Amino acid sequence: MEANRDRTQEEQDIAPPTTDTQTEIEPLLRRQSQTQSQRSQLSKQLTTRNAFAVLVSIQIGSGIFASPAQVDSNVPSPGAALLVWVVGGLLSWAGAASFAELGAALPLNGGMQEYLRHIYGDTMAFLMAWIYIMAVKPSSMAIQSIVIAESIGSVSSPDPLATWKLKTIAVVAFVSMVLLNSINTKITIKLSESFTVVKIMTVSLIVTGGLIAVLAHLVDPNSSISGSRDWYSKDWFQSRPSVSEGKPVDWNNISEWERFGHYSAAIYAGLWAYDGWDNANVVASEIRDPGRSLPKAIKLAMVVVLSSYELVNLAYYILLPWDLMSSSDAVAVAAARSLFGRPAGIIITVLVAISCAGSITSNVFAVGRLTVAASQRNYLPGFLGKRGLPRQFQKHTLTTSDSSSDDGALSCRSTNNEENSILSTYFDAPIYAHILALVITLVYILSGSFRALLTFVGMAEWVFYVATVIGLIILRSREPDLHRPYQPVLVLPIIFIVVGTLMIVRSAMFAPLQSGVLAALLVVGAVVSKLRR
Template identity: 45%
Template sequence: MPSTPEPEDGASRPLLADQREAQNNNTAGDGDDTPPSSSAPNGGTFTKNLGALEAFAIVISIVIGSGIFTSPGSIDTNVPSPGAALVVWLIGGVLAWTGASTMTELGTAIPGEGGVQPYLQYIFGDVFGFLAAWTWIVAVMPATLAILSIVFVESIYSSLGITDQAGRIEHKLFSILILVVISVANSISTKASTRLNNFFVVTKFVSIAAIVIAGVVVAILQATDPDRDIGGRDWFNKPWFGNREVTNPDGSKTDWDDLSEWETLGHLSAALYGALWAYSGWDKAIYVSAELRAPARQLPLAINTAVPTIVFCFITANAAYYILLPWDVVSTTDSVAVTAITRLLGRGFGIVAAILICLVVAGSLLGNSFVAGRMAVAAANKNWFPSLFASVGFIGLKPRTEAEPNSSDDSQGSSHAARSDAPINAITLSAILSALYILLGNFRALLTFNGLGEYSFFFLTVLGAIVLRFREPELRRPYKPFILVPIVFALVSGFVVIRGAFFAPVLALVVIVVWIIGLGFYWVKKRFSERQVE
């Protein structure tokens, strides 16, 4: 059964001291060489059956999604040159890496399921941990899944030349259908999810490799025969750095030589905002750290191989876009990959490209749905959400009982193995909330809403990591980046929140309302728990 924090201590002190003590006892020696247990330790819900490769694949699957195929146009519109766009992609990747490194420090120092929830609870107290869990479960992750479902369907429509159907009910219902299919796939078992995820990772690398190889081939053909009419040709005839006149999606022009410093800063910040969104998902490995066999070693390994791989893929793919397309086309399309392949090889290959991109987005959907369910389980285990959502392998109210076998005899073991180990109730909750967001929202509003909710707690978490360096310098940190790393990301995440609130005050107000409702839910549940104790 999940442990329940003592009500009188919840809001006033960190509540993971007991878990930290258990961790220190377990890691007094090397720690990573201890054979993994067959059951979850410290009352955890999931078994430690994931390795660094699975964590690497989850990060790759979540981050390499729609962003690399749809964001280049919006970023190109807000930079003075293609070279500057590639620099923005590099800076965005480095900044995402600083955030991932800081989260890895916390993930290896503070045990617990649920990502930022246990970190904020440990550093600032129960209320902050709950509010992070609430925001992720009812806002951030459902909005993310809604966005990806919409993009999946939009990619299909775009390949058919239809670009104005996103608001129609048929489009929304199709998006919900895709969401349901992915949720069912994640409900089979953890092993089935990770195997399917590995397939999607392969499709992501294949898709990006196809774009990059096409760019390299066009570059070689153009360089060997300058008069050949192939690709975009602008890359060959124009400087990659230096101000230019940019064509906007509405047909207007932006002359960078005529912009003031303030206007230039506004455009560049919008470009960086777009890059950070494309890199979103870099934090997701920490949400399965409780399922890693040796998190102190495997989590840093997964992060520090996945993020550089993603940065390399994003930069090379964007360089290929500028080779394959005229530069004024890059700035005006939201489906740059499909546009590039269609222009180079024809509509048939464009449809193939759209299918690959749909598979890429499906992989991101699968990874995010996988993580979303585990967030709800972690919150239910802390008695923040109904215990229904802590159940694993069942639909509805049927609980896991102590009488169920773990590994007694062969017949019992096979019966246990046959049952799903997926958090089906939690996945269902996430799917229902996501479907509501699809019906009530649209792509751009959900994107801003998601960013405001997510980066608010990224800022608090990274700020907490800095505070913890001074408050508890003796805390065992198997992975400890230089102090400048969390400081840089704290500044970046603070910038993202302030900029988003400034340009979308209504959505910022909606996020605040979500927090107020969450706090009301927290205090009601706390008072109810106190009365039960009395």
């Protein structure tokens, strides 16, 4: 009898749940299924418009409002500067087309990191992730934050602000943008789209200012709003002395090798302004139909950006005296103020700051996903790949005194599990990756300067850009049957490789300090990669 009772009790213990228990469990299972479905949809939530917004937002940022000074100081004439901007745009377009092929054929989050791993192996991918996460992206965001500070400083006081004040403004601006982008992906996408509208509006206002100056001159050559006299009284292609890195340059008495070095520095500055054309590839797995959407977004973005940059630089040379172009890292603010006075300078300052904030948004978005991809490959500690709020901020199962019954406890657990699922779905940003980017970028803001960081970023990026496009040609030969929804003509990647290699070699000799730092980081990365294994 006792054995039978034990057996009966055991059967009850392992029996299927009763109807009442199922009533509690089934809604929870349905909610869990819905949450899994939402997470599945989350990975494919980016459209062509979203990818276009990310590309335009990250490209039209601090570069077009600051790097014209670096370009102008390294070329002999305004006409040569405008040609440099065209060359930089076409070169970036060739690289973007090459990356579009890889992004459509290998739609993996991580972009260039995953292409390098697929083509060359683990070590090369680790080096790229190491350099980008530890140097390139933080340096770029530091530059954008510094431009925000310098733009604000140029109109807030007749005298230049103290360095510590500029650094403080830059730090506050950057921390604010990281916090905004650490909520969820949808908010970041909406921010990118909003910032894109502001960027295009800012570019349009500057171009309109140049057009007004031209029209005013045609109506009245002595008009006070006809800009500087240089644009209609001087030869746009005549060489004139300039100052580069604090040293005067006499273009009539330097060797061709030195001239090529200056042109390389100018093209790097222009390319940095165009930089970001590869960032849609970082989130390729989150784009719907990447084989069609990614190339379309890249083409449209490059047309908009190249046209905008050429027109904006033309407006700068109309609005500003030519000898002032190379002396200001806030050239957009100086141009607006020279034509319409301090109120216009304040308006443009606000718009430039918002535009740079948009670039920071897109960079935070991209570096976060790159860090997640790197942690998933065990290039970085695993916790950096986690998304959402840290566990200590989530609600756990409650054990309260009035939940004495099993049904009450199950109901309480169901409620809290549902709340945790909602939280983890809403707060889906890679928080730990953002914290890492925040810390590293603050170091660059506090210790670096605009022009030193600019040269370093250009060299570091183009080493991996060229390596990736070389890999594209290798992949065409090694895997001819790989499905390629988009494939540009072979001449584009070849031009990109040749020109990019020449620039890297000459710039490494022209800027030995930056090239030495880059070489040291690559050596350290190789050692870390070996120890990691």
